[in-house]
Every structure is written in C-alpha cells, then in structure tokens.
Amino acid sequence: MKTYTRDRFIKQFTRAMGLIILIVTTILLILPIITLFITSLKLDTEYNRYPIVWFPAVPQWVNYETVLNLARFAGAALRTVLLGIPYAIVITLSSALAGYAFARFRMPISSRLFGVVVALLIVPEMVVLIPTFIVYAQLKLTNTYWPWVLSAIAGSPFYIFLFRQFFLNFPKELEDAAEVDGCGPIRIFVQIFLPNSTAVIATVMFFAFNAVWASYLMPLIYLSDSQQLLGVVIATEFKNPRGITLTTLSMAGTVVYILPPVIAFFLAQKHILKGVIMSGIKG
Amino acid sequence: MAEKASTGSPKSLVNTSKHFTLKRSQRRTLFFFLFILPWLLGFVFFGITPLVIGFLSSLTNYDGLNLPNLRFVGLDNYARAFEDPDVGFSAVRTLIWCVVSVPIYLVVSFLLALILNQNIPGRGIFRTLFYLPSVVPLVAAVMAWRSILDKNAGMLNAVLDIFKPGIAIGWLSDYALEGMAIIATWMGLGFGMIIFLAALQNIPEEQIEAARIDGANNFQIVRHIILPLMSPVIFLQLVMGLINNFQTVQLPLILTQPATYTQGLVPPRDIYLYMIHTYIQIFSNRRYGYGNALLWILFVVVLILTAVVFWTQKYWVYSEQSSEGEKS
Numbered sequence: 014m015k016t017y018t019r020d021r022f023i024k025q026f027t028r029a030m031g032l033i034i035l036i037v038t039t040i041l042l043i044l045p046i047i048t049l050f051i052t053s054l055k056l057d058t059e060y061n062r063y064p065i066v067w068f069p070a071v072p073q074w075v076n077y078e079t080v081l082n083l084a085r086f087a088g089a090a091l092r093t094v095l096l097g098i099p100y101a102i103v104i105t106l107s108s109a110l111a112g113y114a115f116a117r118f119r120m121p122i123s124s125r126l127f128g129v130v131v132a133l134l135i136v137p138e139m140v141v142l143i144p145t146f147i148v149y150a151q152l153k154l155t156n157t158y159w160p161w162v163l164s165a166i167a168g169s170p171f172y173i174f175l176f177r178q179f180f181l182n183f184p185k186e187l188e189d190a191a192e193v194d195g196c197g198p199i200r201i202f203v204q205i206f207l208p209n210s211t212a213v214i215a216t217v218m219f220f221a222f223n224a225v226w227a228s229y230l231m232p233l234i235y236l237s238d239s240q241q242l243l244g245v246v247i248a249t250e251f252k253n254p255r256g257i258t259l260t261t262l263s264m265a266g267t268v269v270y271i272l273p274p275v276i277a278f279f280l281a282q283k284h285i286l287k288g289v290i291m292s293g294i295k296g
Numbered sequence: 297m298a299e300k301a302s303t304g305s306p307k308s309l310v311n312t313s314k315h316f317t318l319k320r321s322q323r324r325t326l327f328f329f330l331f332i333l334p335w336l337l338g339f340v341f342f343g344i345t346p347l348v349i350g351f352l353s354s355l356t357n358y359d360g361l362n363l364p365n366l367r368f369v370g371l372d373n374y375a376r377a378f379e380d381p382d383v384g385f386s387a388v389r390t391l392i393w394c395v396v397s398v399p400i401y402l403v404v405s406f407l408l409a410l411i412l413n414q415n416i417p418g419r420g421i422f423r424t425l426f427y428l429p430s431v432v433p434l435v436a437a438v439m440a441w442r443s444i445l446d447k448n449a450g451m452l453n454a455v456l457d458i459f460k461p462g463i464a465i466g467w468l469s470d471y472a473l474e475g476m477a478i479i480a481t482w483m484g485l486g487f488g489m490i491i492f493l494a495a496l497q498n499i500p501e502e503q504i505e506a507a508r509i510d511g512a513n514n515f516q517i518v519r520h521i522i523l524p525l526m527s528p529v530i531f532l533q534l535v536m537g538l539i540n541n542f543q544t545v546q547l548p549l550i551l552t553q554p555a556t557y558t559q560g561l562v563p564p565r566d567i568y569l570y571m572i573h574t575y576i577q578i579f580s581n582r583r584y585g586y587g588n589a590l591l592w593i594l595f596v597v598v599l600i601l602t603a604v605v606f607w608t609q610k611y612w613v614y615s616e617q618s619s620e621g622e623k624s
Contacts, residue, residue, distance in 0.1 A: 031416050114331035122328075140594065141342070141346050147349065147584060199327075229434060229546055249554075289487060
C-alpha cells in the first residue's frame with residue numbers, strides 16, 4: 014500500500030515537473046514575439062535610450078497606422094499577396110496532378126520516376142538556386158515574376174509526395190465504378206479526387222503561400238527594389254528620408270507581417286501538423 | 297513452370313489479350329505522362345539543366361558577361377578552392393555552426409517530445425504553440441529576436457546590465473554565431489518535436505509497460521528502450537540537420553541586411569559561413585565559375601552524407617516500415 018502511494022506521488026511529481034517545463038518553454042517561445050510587440054509601440058528615441066525603457070510611456074499605436082499607409086510596406090504586401098495566391102493555386106494543382114499520376118498509374122516507369130522525386134528532396138536548395146539564377150539572367154527573365162510562374166507550373170517534389178501518399182489511401186472501387194460509367198482519368202481526378210482531398214489541398218496551399226510570403230533569398234536575387242516582395246522589405250527595414258533606420262516602425266511592420274501565417278496556422282493547424290509529420294519521414 | 301507463369305502474369309496478360317488491354321495500357325501510359333509533364337519539364341529545365349550548367353561553368357572562367365571568350369580552365373577552380381584561406385576559414389566556421397546548433401536542436405526537441413508524450417493536460421495546445429515559431433517568416437524571426445538580442449537596445453543585455461552595469465554583448469555581431477543558434481533553435485524545435493513525437497507514438501506501449509513491471513525507472517526506460525528504438529529517427533534528423541546547416545545562408549544574410557543582391561556584403565567574421573563565402577563570390581564578385589565550383593564541393597559533401605544514410609539504412613529500417621506501410 015505504501016509503495017503504491019509512493020509510486021503515485023512520483024507519477025504526479027513527474028507530471029507536474031513536465032507541465033512546469035512545458036509552461037516555461039512556452040513562455041520562452043512566445044517571449045520574442047511579446048518583446049517585438051512591446052518594442053513596436055515605442056518611440057525610436059525610447060528604443061535607443063540607455064538605460065533601457067522597458068515599456069513605452071505612451072503606446073505608439075500610430076506606428077501601425079504609419080506602416081500600413083507606407084507605400085513601401087503596403088505596395089510590397091499587395092505584390093506578395095497578388096503573387097502568392099496564384100502561385101499557391103497553380104503549384105497545388107500541378108503537384109496534385111503529378112501526385113495523382115504517381116499514386117494511380119502504376120507502371121515500372123512511374124515508380125522509377127517517383128524515385129527521382131524522392132531523390133530531389135535531398136538535393137541542397139542552394140546548389141540549384143544559384144545556377145538557376147544564372148540561367149534566368151541569361152534568358153533576361155530576372156526582374157520579372159517568371160521564375161515564380163514557371164516553378165509553380167512545375168510543382169514541387171514535397172507537395173507531389175504529400176498528394177501521392179494521400180491519394181494512395183483512396184478506395185479503388187470508387188474509381189473503378191466511375192471508369193465503368195465512362196469517366197476518363199481527367200474527370201476522375203477533377204470530380205472524385207480533388208473534391209475529396211480538401212485537407213491536403215488546404216495544407217499544401219498554406220505551405221505554398223507561406224513559401225512566397227516568407228521568402229527572402231529568391232526575391233532578393235531576382236527582383237529589383239521597386240518590385241520587391243515583403244520579406245526583403247521587412248529585412249532591410251524602413252528608413253526616413255535622411256537614411257536613418259526607423260526601428261520601431263519596422264517592428265510594427267514585422268508584427269503585421271507575422272499575422273497572416275500565424276492566423277492561417279491556427280485555423281488549419283491539425284492538417285498542417287499532419288503534413289509536417291509526413292515531411293519529416295520523407296527521407 | 298507454374299511459378300514462372302505466375303510471376304510473369306501481368307506481362308503475359310498484356311500480350312495475350314492484345315486488342316483491349318494493350319490499348320488501355322497505352323492510353324494509361326499516355327495519361328500518366330500527360331499528368332506528370334509539368335513536373336517532368338520543370339525537373340529537366342530547373343533541376344537537371346541548372347545542375348549541369350553549374351557544373352560546366354565551374355570548369356570555366358565564367359563571370360556572367362564573358363560568354364564569347366569563355367575559357368576552359370579544367371579543375372583550376374576546384375584547386376583554387378582548396379588554397380583559398382577564406383574557404384578554409386568559412387568551412388571551419390560552418391563546422392562550428394553545426395556543432396553548436398544541431399545538438400541543441402536535437403536535444404531540446406527530443407526532450408520536449410518526451411514530455412509531450414506523457415499524459416499531460418493540454419498537450420495538444422502545447423504541441424500547437426511549440427510549432428508556432430516555425431510558421432513565423434525567418435525575416436520576422438530575426439526582427440523579433442533583435443528586440444531581445446540587440447547590443448544596445450536589446451532586452452537581454454538590459455537584464456544583464458542590472459547584474460553587471462555597463463555590459464554590452466554583441467549577440468548579433470561579435471557573438472553572432474551564438475545569437476543565430478538561438479534564433480535557429482527557436483524556429484526549428486517545433487518541427488523536430490513534431491517528428492520525434494510521431495516516432496515516439498509508434499513505440500509499442502507493451503514494451504514500456506513490460507520494462508516498468510520489471511522495475512525499470514523512467515530514466516532506464518528512456519535510456520534502454522526509447523533511445524534505441526528512436527535511434528533511426530534521431531540519426532536521420534542529425535544528418536538532415538547537418539545538411540541544412542551546411543547550407544545556412546539566409547540567417548547571416550538577413551543579419552547583414554543587404555538591400556540588393558549585388559551589394560557588397562560584410563557579415564561579422566563570426567558568421568562568415570561557407571555558403572556566405574560562396575554567395576559573395578557569385579553575387580558580389582561575379583566569379584560564377586569559382587562560385588559554382590564551391591557549390592559543387594558542397595553538393596558532393598551532401599551526397600556523401602546522404603549515401604551514408606542509405607548505407608546505414610538497415611539500422612533504421614524499423615521506422616521506415618512503421619511510417620510507410622506500402623512501398624512501391
């Protein structure tokens with residue numbers, strides 16, 4: 014009886030310890046976002062003062078108003094959205110189509126090509142990105158959005174992989190019945206596969222849009238300053254006409270910049286985490 | 297004979313009933329290629345072609361403008377890479393970067409996964425919250441951490457200042473490697489935790505129960521049952537982490553804040569990583585040939601690492617079977 018209560022005590026104790034560690038970790042993880050938010054409400058003079066001003070004397074909500082009305086910020090945000098949405102739609106479609114082919118058209122060449130898809134997941138991004146830039150520069154396609162258009166049409170190995178794994182679990186009977194009824198492969202894809210895979214589509218769309226929204230290196234090397242996407246604009250920070258960096262204003266911009274992916278993640282987190290798990294075991 | 301017939305059945309079926317099946321299979325082949333055509337073209341033009349062009353240009357003195365009088369220089373660029381003191385320096389910095397950041401990433405995310413695998417109230421919420429930093433764009437993550445790690449205005453130095461007035465540690469300049477490790481861990485641990493958690497949940501409950509009945513304590517269970525069973529996943533994460541960190545370029549770039557890619561780049565020496573050196577060769581110095589040679593050296597290193605993973609696959613085949621039930 015005594016050992017029983019002791020065991021229970023240990024169990025309760027480890028559980029409590031675990032909970033404490035989790036809460037502390039959560040606070041540590043959220044902390045930079047909180048300090049970012051607090052700093053975004055300061056005046057630049059408060060930000061640069063020594064000793065530090067922990068909290069702004071008067072929260073400068075006007076920072077948010079200013080940054081949203083700033084042509085450099087609003088223009089880049091608009092461009093990023095206008096590029097990101099079509100990019101996400103097209104790359105989702107092309108990846109779904111390839112995933113469908115790899116899942117449902119079983120033949121020796123199909124599994125060999127799928128091996129190539131999996132192998133491509135390992136190739137270092139940079140090794141391809143820089144020579145690709147050289148190719149685009151020769152084709153005079155830098156300073157345009159063509160690199161995004163073309164890579165969207167081509168699909169992405171990771172998304173293809175996600176769609177294939179998902180489509181593999183579709184019941185074969187559904188498809189057979191449709192085929193007997195005279196449905197061709199395209200109609201089967203559009204009318205049976207696509208409508209029944211909203212979860213995967215949402216996940217891939219989230220990843221794809223976020224890839225554009227969060228991108229830094231690709232816009233930096235492909236686009237000129239007047240066409241720049243939001244990631245690069247945020248990274249170079251805002252300056253006043255005399256060239257002095259406006260840090261707290263830039264931080265207000267950063268808070269706005271973080272919101273869309275975070276909100277989307279909370280809305281679809283269950284599906285997204287599932288997709289993340291699949292990406293981890295892809296190797 | 298019977299055996300032969302059964303193994304060769306799909307083919308013989310096609311051959312005997314020519315009229316219908318062959319047509320159907322041909323049509324299916326056609327549709328297959330039609331569906332993967334966008335990807336296939338993309339693979340050829342944006343996968344293979346750049347790789348080949350990158351390799352070919354690494355054998356020349358290409359600088360982006362001298363196509364008419366291009367000179368074949370053989371392996372000179374590669375020889376030069378091994379004599380370039382900056383390559384040696386940046387490679388060492390990259391190794392230090394890996395040694396600092398990868399183990400932290402593995403240990404922290406593994407411990408979090410272990411805790412979350414317990415029956416703790418609200419673990420679903422914690423799982424979501426821990427992944428949250430991973431969806432924050434890298435650029436925003438650097439800005440957020442700047443409010444803490446900045447040398448003059450950051451809150452960390454302000455806290456340290458209370459204990460030791462006048463202290464000013466350059467977390468993003470003099471000690472940029474450490475600062476970068478903090479940011480990278482913050483962004484990456486959610487991913488690692490999710491992967492480890494998924495693998496932990498594949499461990500049969502009976503094994504742990506059996507050990508517990510035999511009198512093993514928590515530490516012994518982790519040491520003798522969970523760690524061995526998890527070793528394949530840990531190893532895979534280790535290799536993936538190494539491959540990712542070999543190519544780290546965005547974090548140091550963002551910390552240096554170039555407005556355009558041609559801008560001369562002077563990152564702190566502490567984070568003068570291999571890919572940063574390569575980036576400078578290509579974009580600032582326009583040494584395309586040399587830069588591509590540096591890229592291919594990295595590529596070969598990554599290939600060797602990947603090959604090691606595949607050769608040792610038999611040691612982690614356990615996770616392969618449980619995660620992917622069906623292999624084509």
